[in-house]
Amino acid sequence: MLIFWWTGKGYLTPVILFGVFILFGVILQAGRPVIPDRPWFWGLALLAAAGTNWYVGRRENAKKIAAIQSIRFRDRLIYRARNKFMSLPFESWSVPLASGGLIAIAYSLIN
DSSP states (O other): OOOOOEETTTTHHHHHHHHHHHHHHHHHHHTTTTSOOOHHHHHHHHHHHHHHHHHHHHHHTHHHHHHOOOOOHHHHHSSOOSSEETTEEGGGGHHHHHHHHHHHHHHHHHO
16 A cells, blocks of 8 residues: 655646656657657656756745755755645655656666
């Protein structure tokens, strides 16, 4: 069983991720002879989801972000946000998504 929890609009993180995967799946099916189903393609999907999630998350948590006085990157990722997904500000989930995308692309380049 998989359990998600969120506050505010934090539910948008999995919605964005699944939406981008659906969009890339449709693109893959439409361009079937040209676009191969390889890990780099899904790595690009993860990078697109990370970018979208970062943009939407920063916009939704803009008031709390403006109140942060620190310039440290850690303080910009973990703070008391109104919109959280699984206890983290929902734009913070862009970091593992982007990391997964880069790993998938690197895996494709190595193999």
